[in-house]
Amino acid sequence: MTIEVNNESGFEVDEAEFAALARYVLDAMHLHPQTELSILMVGTDVMTELHVQWMDEPGPTDVLSFPMDELRPGREDDVTPAGLLGDVVLCPEVAAQQAKAAGHSTVEEMLLLTTHGILHLLGYDHAEPEDEKEMFALQRKLLLTFLASR
Structure with missing residues (x-):
């Protein structure tokens, strides 16, 4: 698998950990070994621009997903x-605010958001209560099993 992690946010992160998580999730979802994924971390100004441009929503958000080949889980x-x-685009500054409110570390929040973003790329959504329940349960399972394997 080709997983590219780029940090343009100025926030210090262990890029290898995010690549390992992505690889774990893609393996668990039975994606082809030659699947490609990009993870980009940006500042609030860039995230605000993307959020307005693509979602027509004001201000920065925590994560955005931009699917390419519309791959689905195998x-x-x-x-x-x-x-x-x-592509999964993360905003560490927004993640830090959410992590503080949730009572866990920024890195944990960003790993959660990365998993969330990858699931969106795979076609999962949380617009309906039933879909939200399925997606969030899978997200939790994937993240907890990844963390337990480290």
Whole structure:
């Protein structure tokens, strides 16, 4: 898998940890070994621009996902075709505010948001209560099993 992590936010992060998480999630979701993913960390000014441009919402947000080849999860016996999954864009400053309110570290919040963003790229959504329950349970399971394996 090709996972590119770029930090343009000025916030110090262990890029290898985010690449490892992404690799773990893509493996768990049975994506082809040649799947490509980009994770970008940006400041609030860039995130605000993206949020306005793509979601028509004011101010910065925590995470945005930009799917490319519309890949979907595979099954254990049938992985997806190779392709470009897309981009996950994170805003560490917003994540830090959310982490403080939730009572955990900024890194934990950013790992959660990365998992969340990847699931959006795979077609998961949380607009309806049933979909939210499914997505958030999967998100929690993936993140907790990743952290337990470290």
